[in-house]
Amino acid sequence: MKTLKTNRIFQGDCIAIMESLPEKSVDMVFADPPYNLQLGGDLHRPNNTRVDGVDDAWDKFASFAEYDDFTRRWLAAARRVLKDDGTLWVIGSYHNIFRVGASLQDMGYWMLNDVVWRKTNPMPNFRGRRFTNAHETLIWVAKSESSKYTFNYESMKELNEGLQMRSDWTLPLCTGAERLKDAEGAKVHPTQKPESLLYRVIMASTNPGDVVLDPFFGTGTTGAAAKKLGRKWIGIEREQDYIDAARTRINSVEEISDTSLLVTPSKRSEPRVPFGNLVERGMLKPGDVLYDPRGKAVAKVKADGTIVSAEHKGSIHKVGAAIQGAPSCNGWTFWHFKTGDQMVAIDLLRQKLRAEMAGKELN
Amino acid sequence: MKTLKTNRIFQGDCIAIMESLPEKSVDMVFADPPYNLQLGGDLHRPNNTRVDGVDDAWDKFASFAEYDDFTRRWLAAARRVLKDDGTLWVIGSYHNIFRVGASLQDMGYWMLNDVVWRKTNPMPNFRGRRFTNAHETLIWVAKSESSKYTFNYESMKELNEGLQMRSDWTLPLCTGAERLKDAEGAKVHPTQKPESLLYRVIMASTNPGDVVLDPFFGTGTTGAAAKKLGRKWIGIEREQDYIDAARTRINSVEEISDTSLLVTPSKRSEPRVPFGNLVERGMLKPGDVLYDPRGKAVAKVKADGTIVSAEHKGSIHKVGAAIQGAPSCNGWTFWHFKTGDQMVAIDLLRQKLRAEMAGKELN
DNA sequence: AAATTAGTTGAATCTAACC
């Protein structure tokens, strides 16, 4: 009978190494596999600086079929080491996550949630040809439909100021001091995940003393978060540079007992409401007429949330300022609409919309 | 040669009906297919019949295969009616979206974005055994990697108050007056989508006059939003009750008469002005000196509309790029000329010329 | 010392028209 050695990094291929570990010995697997990005040539920012993209060999696959084959093999190995009541998390982007999700279902894993990591500070879309890619997707599965999996509902609720934790998590990228750099100041790993993400994953789905395994360990974010939270960990990684960085990093981590310290306070400030939202939601229609407070100047609402007057066009604030010859203008209080023979400021509509959203804009 | 009849609902199976429509005739497809929900341990087929005795992996696989088969068939029919530069949207939840996404990729569709609809008011998780399911996922694809698809970047940016639209959209569920109810006050359709969601989808990826097809029309949210935004629409639906509700609903929608309120012109769509035209028209003379934004680097205008600096010669763009050592450069905003002691970008002259040209076209 | 400004950077399938 093999015993499981924890709190260590195994170097090598994650499939072979997982196959060598005792079966049904791990409580949770967190996996951040290659995304199979398929990037083309260089990408430059509008200021002509070059984006330092992911071009590592480990992210290259010849075809979807090859990627699927790789996915199924590591998922099978993970399934073997996972306890029957254990769960597994995978993170990915639209390049790979749909394939991973379908494979998970095909292999008998039972989906519990898909969770969206909303990035507060994503990289913009520099060419203006798509929506800003501002999120990544995590899939959380149990080993089977009948698993008695761990979910720390109360902890999650506390973490979210007394409201149920939702399936969308708003967290920043890993930057600044948290981001590991080499001697030359270059990032050690191209896609280091923020520890805050792993805190939440580990706290939600494991208990203190549980074993967390990460088959794509990289620079050890999973190990660092697990140690902080009093969980045991196992990392598997091929690259020596990543392993060195992870060892140093995890050695310097101190366990914390007071997990309330991990709470990331949610923003309670009033949500910003773009004027266009009123139009989208039918509170105002394209073609509706807006009036200045005296009912003289007029402007028409456009479908995209801008407005046009006889001489100006742009946002409610811009056109309001231009009409008054003022440097700035609060369009919300300047512009009015007619309802019956009353004139009402459009700010009323904003207040209405905020009231609908009140208490519901979590995170 | 078949012609495409628009602004109507076809009753029947969406695959058969799409196969009967002319090929490459539709600009955009929006699809909200059955979700294959697995509630209470029972699996449901896309047609809502129950699958018997399913608690082993083989049966699950068989059922997923059936759902995949259905998915691939309607996606193939949609692909046929879609123009080569058209795009397709699908919305789903974790029950089905991963399978749909993988099928899309397998069939040669090219992913542009996955978009998350964050619900402001989701249904809470009553048992406290999972995260509150607070979002759904949309996938936006082009027909192929080389498609010249429509994306109204500027409109989306305006709608988001001057910032790029992100891949996460915060919108409420369809409730209140918008939610269609029958005579007894029961909801007509179990999963009626909010019009605000369709408003954004349609405005982002189509132009006024384009044809939008929805193969799972339900109560016609897609048709209502399309009509509001001056797009043509085609709905396919099997259930008579839904069709009746959709007809009444769409008939009561008013179209905008002033279609100029529907679009934000992009810079890309403005007429191209060769730099040489400025010289031809005497707005700049051969020998005139151009400066970079800091007033340091200089170049002289030649009669043929090229420029020469100390070390480079060629177009305004080429020389600007060479001087900066950059891969590219927008010469219109880079180069300036002196008027009095002011430095003005040559783009101003282009704007002047465009204004003159627009005036002439009106005559 | 504190505040302001300038520079850097992040899992990115990132152009379109013309010859």
Next chain:
DNA sequence: CGGTTAGATTCAACTAATT
């Protein structure tokens, strides 16, 4: 079809330099 060229395009955080 491929190759060439015109020319359009960025947000939030953090760090370093400057006032």
